Amino acid sequence: MYRSTPLAMEFCWKHRVEFGETDMAGIVHFTNYFRYMEMAEHAFLRSIGLSVHAENDGTVVSWPRLRAECSFKASLAFEDEVHVRLAVREKTDRTITYDFRFFKDGERLVATGSTTAICVSIRGSERSMAAIPIPDWIHEKLGGEVA
Amino acid sequence: MYRSTPLAMEFCWKHRVEFGETDMAGIVHFTNYFRYMEMAEHAFLRSIGLSVHAENDGTVVSWPRLRAECSFKASLAFEDEVHVRLAVREKTDRTITYDFRFFKDGERLVATGSTTAICVSIRGSERSMAAIPIPDWIHEKLGGEVA
């Protein structure tokens, strides 16, 4: 059994705001903060040798979202450099919750967010999806303690 | 003064899931639920004679988000018809909070969400943005009581 434990893993993902991410108010459209959180999460998983959508022994293990949330304090504009700091807040037997802080040009906090993803298997040509316990080979890379 | 009051306004926005809204897991990518909430909100505003980005006496009044959140219970697939039921949960002097419920084919609840938008003015060619009290002409269309 893996215990639900607060973890200390941190990761920083950097991005320059693209023109197509702005809207007619001249700032980054809010839906892109959710894309940024996902891109930071996937870069984090790659950094520890994982992929958010990985085949292992004929089964795809993927991580759909259970919940996503973002609070906006200031705006981002075209060509701003945004640093997204990811922390693994909690890991349970089947889910991971990430916290995110967005910094403009690495300094000013402009937004905070969080997402919870659930581990699923996807099987067969009809791609049926079912929640599963996080496999051991993933737990190990995420650094969870075995109870 | 307008009081902060729970309101009873409801609105339903319908959408058929587009191919480009799916991802390689075969379901609607989660960021699109935030697009759907915004599209439902803007259709609601149009239905009461407003626009989310309206010019009035030389000033643009717009509604950036303070917060957005969504919880996912089941998935949506290509060509599913999704009904998004919007309710105005709370209105303050400067903000509106909407609740959203997503139904697949009008029946099965697949997600719930909420957003809070703040009223701002955008002025000048440099488009500087400042929070303002919701103007009376907007309050009236939203059906708020005058205290």
Added chain:
Amino acid sequence: MYRSTPLAMEFCWKHRVEFGETDMAGIVHFTNYFRYMEMAEHAFLRSIGLSVHAENDGTVVSWPRLRAECSFKASLAFEDEVHVRLAVREKTDRTITYDFRFFKDGERLVATGSTTAICVSIRGSERSMAAIPIPDWIHEKLGGEVA
């Protein structure tokens, strides 16, 4: 054998420009015209009883693009109503070429485009894709003549 024949099918798809489709120049971002062409194409296919991604006898038949092109004459703004007029320009044994004309508020021509899609089968859990002749049941709905 089906002959390659110019066809006379026409279809009109209507859309109100969404806020999230604009960019900081205050107009619809050009990539959305390609989304609009695809949405018009898929609505056209539904209108004749087809789907762009359909399972038939255990095989998925899908239509990836070989080519897409758009020329822009004027811009579209938030809440403009755009009418996209689709015509099937040419159908070969394996491909369909569509022409598109974009009208602002149903009147002013703002853009023209075209796409060519190729018929493929997608098989197995590894989803391998291979070009195939357009199946008869699709040809018939598209109104092609049998040589």
Added chain:
Amino acid sequence: MYRSTPLAMEFCWKHRVEFGETDMAGIVHFTNYFRYMEMAEHAFLRSIGLSVHAENDGTVVSWPRLRAECSFKASLAFEDEVHVRLAVREKTDRTITYDFRFFKDGERLVATGSTTAICVSIRGSERSMAAIPIPDWIHEKLGGEVA
């Protein structure tokens, strides 16, 4: 006067395919190739000290598209690294035409495309857009010959 001259400038932009860029066919959705071309173009402009949307002496100079085109030879999948090679094909008094070649993992040609952008000024709070000759300070950075 600047002459219309084929130019020899080349630039390479690299990108790892994001999960949200795939669709239910398991490959990169075709509209993203147009996003990639734009991101490569803007990175190229930054590399020579320009921005696609720059203020100079109170006027915004921007580059809306006149035309965009892409031909697809093979597909890209999640986490593929794509190299987009940009070349300035032609520069006229008011327009720039770029050619793009997309390579999977830096080796296999998967797509080719081109875009033509026109130089415009955007003025005033109503942001009216008008085509203008490419300003000298931009011509110089682009390395055009003065006739």
